[in-house]
Amino acid sequence: xxxxxxxxxxxxxxxxxxxxxxxxxxxxxxxxxxxxxxxxxxxxxxxxxxxxxxxxxxxxxxxxxxxxxxxxxxxxxxxxxxxxxxxxxxxxxxxxxxxxxxxxxxxxxxxxxxxxxxxxxxxxxxxxxxxxxxxxxxxxxxxxxxxxxxxxxxxxxxxxxxxxxxxxxxxxxxxxxxxxxxxxxxxxxxxxxxxxxxxxxxxxxxxxxxxxxxxxxxxxx
Amino acid sequence: xxxxxxxxxxxxxxxxxxxxxxxxxxxxxxxxxxxxxxxxxxxxxxxxxxxxxxxxxxxxxxxxxxxxxxxxxxxxxxxxxxxxxxxxxxxxxxxxxxxxxxxxxxxxxxxxxxxxxxxxxxxxxxxxxxxxxxxxxxxxxxxxxxxxxxxxxxxxxx
Numbered sequence: 001x002x003x004x005x006x007x008x009x010x011x012x013x014x015x016x017x018x019x020x021x022x023x024x025x026x027x028x029x030x031x032x033x034x035x036x037x038x039x040x041x042x043x044x045x046x047x048x049x050x051x052x053x054x055x056x057x058x059x060x061x062x063x064x065x066x067x068x069x070x071x072x073x074x075x076x077x078x079x080x081x082x083x084x085x086x087x088x089x090x091x092x093x094x095x096x097x098x099x100x101x102x103x104x105x106x107x108x109x110x111x112x113x114x115x116x117x118x119x120x121x122x123x124x125x126x127x128x129x130x131x132x133x134x135x136x137x138x139x140x141x142x143x144x145x146x147x148x149x150x151x152x153x154x155x156x157x158x159x160x161x162x163x164x165x166x167x168x169x170x171x172x173x174x175x176x177x178x179x180x181x182x183x184x185x186x187x188x189x190x191x192x193x194x195x196x197x198x199x200x201x202x203x204x205x206x207x208x209x210x211x212x213x214x215x216x217x218x219x220x221x
Numbered sequence: 222x223x224x225x226x227x228x229x230x231x232x233x234x235x236x237x238x239x240x241x242x243x244x245x246x247x248x249x250x251x252x253x254x255x256x257x258x259x260x261x262x263x264x265x266x267x268x269x270x271x272x273x274x275x276x277x278x279x280x281x282x283x284x285x286x287x288x289x290x291x292x293x294x295x296x297x298x299x300x301x302x303x304x305x306x307x308x309x310x311x312x313x314x315x316x317x318x319x320x321x322x323x324x325x326x327x328x329x330x331x332x333x334x335x336x337x338x339x340x341x342x343x344x345x346x347x348x349x350x351x352x353x354x355x356x357x358x359x360x361x362x363x364x365x366x367x368x369x370x371x372x373x374x375x376x377x378x379x
Contacts, residue, residue, distance in 0.1 A: 087296075175301045
C-alpha cells in the first residue's frame with residue numbers, strides 16, 4: 001500500500017491509499033465525455049474515445065484545445081478569469097486549473113475527470129464554439145464533476161459554464177447550483193451509463209484498460 | 222340551493238412557500254357545472270379565474286425581478302439552474318428580419334421563396350351546398366367543441 005495525495009490532487013485534509021484491485025478485475029476507466037456520448041447513442045464515438053483512438057482534429061476541436069491552453073496560462077499567470085470568458089476579468093482566490101481527479105464507482109468502474117478550473121467552491125467549465133453555455137448547462141458535466149470533487153474531499157457549491165463564441169466574439173455564462181440532490185442524480189447517471197457500457201465491452205470482448213488499482217480516500221487524522 | 226363559494230386560501234408558510242388548498246380547488250371543480258343552471262354559481266369560477274390571473278401576473282413580475290437580478294450580478298449570465306428550475310435570460314425568435322419591400326436589392330442566396338396556400342372556406346361551402354360533393358383535395362376536419370371561460374373586463378359590453 002502507498003499513499004499518493006499529489007497524484008490524486010486531494011486537499012490537505014484528505015489522504016489516499018492505493019491498493020491492488022482485490023477482485024483482480026480489469027478496471028473500466030471512464031469519463032464524462034465518454035459516458036455522455038454513450039448516453040446519447042453515439043456508441044461508436046464513445047468506444048473510440050474509451051480506446052483512445054487517434055482522432056483527426058478538425059478546426060473546432062483544435063480551437064477548443066488552443067483556447068483551453070491559453071486560458072489556463074492566463075489564469076495561472078494573472079489569477080483572474082481571461083477577458084474572453086469574463087468581461088470583468090474577475091480575480092480568483094486560489095485557482096486550480098486542469099485539476100485531474102479519479103474515483104472508484106464500484107469494484108470494476110473508475111470515473112475520471114479533468115476540471116478546467118476550481119476556485120474555492122466555484123467550479124468553472126470553459127467552452128468555445130457556437131453552442132451556448134445554457135445548452136451545456138442542460139447536460140450533467142458540472143454535476144458529475146461536483147460529485148467527483150465531493151468524493152475527493154472538496155465542497156463545490158456553484159458550477160459556472162463560461163462560453164466564448166470566437167466566431168462572433170461574444171461571451172455568455174450559465175450558473176448551476178451544485179446541491180446534494182444534483183450530485184445524487186449525477187452519481188446515479190454515472191453508475192447507469194458506465195455499467196451499461198462496461199457490460200457491452202464484456203459481452204463483445206472489447207479490451208478494458210487495466211490499471212488494477214483502487215483508491216481509498218479518507219479524512220486525514 | 223347553492224353552497225357558499227369556497228375561499229381559496231393563499232398563505233405564506235414557514236418555508237416561505239405559497240400554500241393553496243387543493244381541497245378548495247377540488248370543491249370549485251365539482252361546483253363549476255352549476256353555472257349552466259344557475260348564473261349565481263359564477264362566484265366559484267370568478268374566484269378561480271381571479272386566482273389564475275393573479276398567479277400569472279405574479280409570475281411575470283418574478284420574471285422581471287429575476288432579469289433585473291441576473292443583469293445586475295453579471296450581464297453575461299444567460300441561465301441559472303437550481304434543483305427544480307431552469308431560468309433563462311436570452312433572446313428568442315429570428316436573428317434577422319426580411320424587408321420584402323427591398324427584396325429586389327437582396328441577393329437571392331439570402332432567402333428562399335415558398336408558396337403559401339390559403340383555403341377559401343366560403344367557396345368550398347358553396348360548392349358542397351350546390352353539388353353535395355367534397356372537392357378533391359379537401360377534407361373535413363374533425364373538430365371537437367371546447368368550453369372557454371374568461372373574466373369580463375369592466376368595459377367589456379359583449
